[in-house]
Amino acid sequence: MQDIFYKSASELSELLEKKELSSVELTKAMIERTKSVDEKVAAFNSFDEADALAQAESSDARRAAGEAKGALDGIPVGIKDNMAVYGQPLTCSSKMLEKFVSPYDATSIEKLKTQGAVLWGRLNLDEYAMGSSCENSAFKSTSNPWNLDCVPGGSSGGSAAAVAAGEAVFALGSDTGGSIRQPAAHCGIVGVKPTYGRVSRFGLAAFASSLDQIGPMTRNVKDAAMLLQAISCHDERDSTSYKISTPDFVKALEDQRGHKWTLGLPKEYFANAESTPAMEPVLKAIEFYKSLGCEIKEVSLPHTDYAVATYYIIATAEASSNLARYDGIRYTHRAEKFDAKDSVDIYCQSRAEGFGEEVKRRIILGTYVLSSGYYDAYYLKAQKVRTLIRQDFENAFKEVDALLTPTSPTPAFKKGEKASDPLSMYLSDIYTISANLAGVPGMSLPCGYSDGLPVGLQILGKPFKEDEMLSIANEFEAAHEFKDQHPSL
């Protein structure tokens, strides 16, 4: 029999419903699995065993009374350590918030609680979600379950590694420039960044507010549809959350089965195909869609080459503003020694001690591009180029239903390989960043291996058409075995 910790949420949901399994048994299996492998994987910043079991007991009691709350009731979901869960730590993997305990629930968490999910653990990330490798965490460097010498990707590396290693049935991540999709690709799982505005950002520690989205990280497409459906909503506590109804994403997978999609290949993403190690499985996946009778079209996103530059101006500018709140006064680390004669030194010293190197680098870069005399040249210019990038997608989507690309130019890289060169780390996000700038949904789907490491196929969809994007992914997944292949730990 397949190990319980590698069963999908939809399978587990059935077992729970038939009372062949209890939430306590399932949650205990997660705890045991985590205790046996997390020494190697280091996905968790913390977990509260007693609290998880208490949630599972409540779920079982509800079910016994015939009051189960739906498909997610009793299923453990891992949470990236940058989302607020009442009474639990929220560190953002930063010394700044090492002792912070959330006084409220994020909207996504509130929704999961309403549906009875067991909130399980706090998953590691690059500090404040800034990074592509999880090496920027102030506490630990998470390992890739497929090769412990490699990074899991980032910033949602803890979420990706935990799901791949069977330490959580599925997890929530957040994606500002690829932070769900790139680690999903590197760990061989499914990761979905919804359309900007689909999921409320309330209770997510803000990095770059016009780019951030919370999304599901799962071991198959159906689970992603379930979890996305569970967290999507309009929320008046996030003024950028979009007033739009949530489709039945799970049902859409069945309804849209066998549809002949028109799929676009952005030629700029395939320009360096020969020197891109992760390309071969992606090209095979494209052949697969052709064999299904889908029309494959070359399209152009002419401003692709400017996306990384645009992103690092806008994201750092927004971060410098968002992270100004961590001032050492109200709820963060406060320096013990500072120059009391200088009224701002308590801020400067607390921030010097609380933030890690990458966070300082980005805040200072963001401060620079917003500072007097440079605003027009950098920030305003980048916002205008963002318009051009958005229009590229609008034009492409006049011709095709979705775009297929690699998720990342390479499979997971070795720890330390890019740590000393921030620009080369930034450039590893080249295929994922545009979706955040344009606000379109994107996902990564396991499509093969390169040197024994998983490779992701990225699917970019039309705004608010996550149902179509997931259905396209579902066709590929149904015809391949990747979702049933797991790392040996």
Place this chain on the structure above:
Amino acid sequence: MSDTHIDIEYTAKLARINLTDEEKEKLSGQLDSIIGYVEKLEELDTNGVEPTAHPHPVYNVWQEDEVKGELSTEEALKNAPAQRENMVIVPKVVD
């Protein structure tokens, strides 16, 4: 690569972050190269292009000004580094 040179001392002060001398040296080199890279945007003609602040802008988002799900003073202050009598303690800043 352009010859832009970031005034690290001034910018770090604006960002309210104290840096050590080693950090200043390391960061200013790295930031110069990142800024050199992002200056490629200058190649593009953006005359007449409207800036994008949000991908799907929504305007005039109003709501009733009602108190909901409020925190107690105790809970709101629980994470403060120093507190007394329902207040956050801060160092003296005026003589």
